[in-house]
Amino acid sequence: MIRENKLFDELTVGDSASVKRVCTANDLFVFAHASGNLNPLHLPEDEHHNGKANGETAEPVAPSMWVGALISSVLGNILPGAGTLYKTQTFRFVDRVHVGDELTVTVTVSEKRANNTVVLDTVITGRGGDVVADGVAEVLAPTRKVAIDDDRLPDLLIRRHQHFDRYLDACAGMPSAATAVVAPEDPASLGGALLAAKRNLIVPILIGSAEAIKAVAKKHGEDLTGIEIIDVANHDAAAAKAVEMARADQVQAIMKGHLHTDQLLRHVVKRDGGLRTGRRLSHAFIMDVPGLDHVLIVSDAAINISPSLEEKIDITQSAIDLGRSLGIGQPKVGVLSAVETVNPAIPSTLDAAALSKMADRGQITGGLVDGPLAMDNAIDLQAAQTKGITSLVAGRADVLIVPNLEAGNMLAKELAFIAHAEAAGVVLGAAVPIILTSRADGEKARLASCAIAALYKAWQVGGRSMIAEAAE
Known part of the structure; x- marks a missing residue:
């Protein structure tokens, strides 16, 4: 899908955008590689999960920063879109996410400030609409019009059996x-x-x-x-x-x-x-x-x-x-x-x-x-x-x-x-x-x-x- 960004002057307080995302086991492996965080609580099929007893494996918990990183997919792709740069981001993590959970990631413009700065409320909810994480993002809006293709990234191959x-x-x-x-x-x-x-x-x-x-x-x-x-x-x-x-x-x-x-x-x-x-x-x-x-x-x-x-x-x-x-x-x-x-x-x-x-x-x-x-x-x-x-x-x-x-x-x-x-x-x-x-x-x-x-x-x-x- 081709998406066009929004410049500072095109943004209005109350503008909102959302995406849905299902957490998969491969997401956890990719995040572990990218971040270097090998905490066994976050890795599927790991023998050292807390709660494992008598051969039963506890369900892995998605890293909170993986959950938080989903905000970037909306800011960088949709609102404001390509060319957006972070200044600050706050998070409050309310609940845990597991493999198979469907998440809704929403950002809403709450304030426009001087020097091209935009403030957005950010929230991630689970299937029942319960809040998983929320916070506030402060970003620099794009300075020129850009259209990007969502499918331009090469595929990743996860070596799992x-x-x-x-x-x-x-x-x-x-x-x-x-x-x-x-x-x-x-x-x-x-x-x-x-x-x-x-x-x-x-x-x-x-x-x-x-x-x-x-x-x-x-x-x-x-x-x-x-x-x-x-x-x-x-x-x-x-x-x-x-x-x-x-x-x-x-x-x-x-x-x-x-x-x-x-x-x-x-x-x-x-x-x-x-x-x-x-x-x-x-x-x-x-x-x-x-x-x-x-x-x-x-x-x-x-x-x-x-x-x-x-x-x-x-x-x-x-x-x-x-x-x-x-x-x-x-x-x-x-x-x-x-x-x-x-x-x-x-x-x-x-x-x-x-x-x-x-x-x-x-x-x-x-x-x-x-x-x-x-x-x-x-x-x-x-x-x-x-x-x-x-x-x-x-x-x-x-x-x-x-x-x-x-x-x-x-x-x-x-x-x-x-x-x-x-x-x-x-x-x-x-x-x-x-x-x-x-x-x-x-x-x-x-x-x-x-x-x-x-x-x-x-x-x-x-x-x-x-x-x-x-x-x-």
Whole structure:
């Protein structure tokens, strides 16, 4: 919106202007960065809020000076507008503001003085009209006419991973899953398993060289008290033992430690004694991308190198099932290629078209599938509309099915290291979820991988999403 300011001679006592503003969690983070005020009372999801007890977090309070700063948005943009300079401002803070509160910010001209000086009453009220803060502003009015565009500022990206937080919260009341941790013989894999245990996400059973596991724990100050360790000779034997325990229902999940993925999966896919289910094994990255209002599921980026159409059917169905377990009622699946039109010279466009039609005919169920779609028009609605694509999926995709492992791996790494996404990883299609973590994973990603495996298993067993139930 274009706004024109008011000069001193254009102002009249009684002139008034208001704006409405809703306090968001991102507002508090931005203010903390800008001001340097890191008071935990003002930061969402901080463990040190006053009032936290028995796992309950007190609601953060917006800093009073953030509330007061809202006066500037009216003075500088509307009344008197662009060119206004502060001389003084008084405040009386009457009540506190929390995330979600809608505020009305009003300034009213109360006096005109010599030397271009204007006095304005300032008041901020809450939803019920109750005063939150009031005071008096003394400003220098603009000296020349200026028109400004409200939308001229660049957007800010807040690096938060709130979707993973929801998954962790949803697991709070669930029983911890017994989990075979295969070869946790390095700091990253052992630390990840123990961290998940501390958060009551898993009950770890450590399978590998007992000597190596204890040595790593000692070196890095980890406490193994009460943790079961099964001592085996080598990584191959550790993988075999984990699969054996899963078949015997002694564990409900498997977590990869310090061994190659194919060394673990070789035992999972064995025809005799493995964990086959009749569906092709596939890997899914669950990406929590800052600024995106939903997670992105990317499949397959770690197991199937160049999947056939038949294999992509299983990859797509497993990704849909995972999305449903994470509370997405009808996942929207974009099947990716380099272009959004079918081109016989590009095999991935033919596969995408076939998968889309198979979903229409009920051969793939539970989600909406469309393709081929290029990356831009799969996730950006404006890009899809610009190219004239009419689809319930284009611009809204929750799931991205990639043409091959190379494309998927590059996409996931770009999201992680350029878009600052957190990436959790699970293997689907086996009798139990398999948790894959990387040495590059942060604490949030490790915990989220365990939480997602637990939510997926709960959905497999009970056919219900704990995330959806928590939202009701």
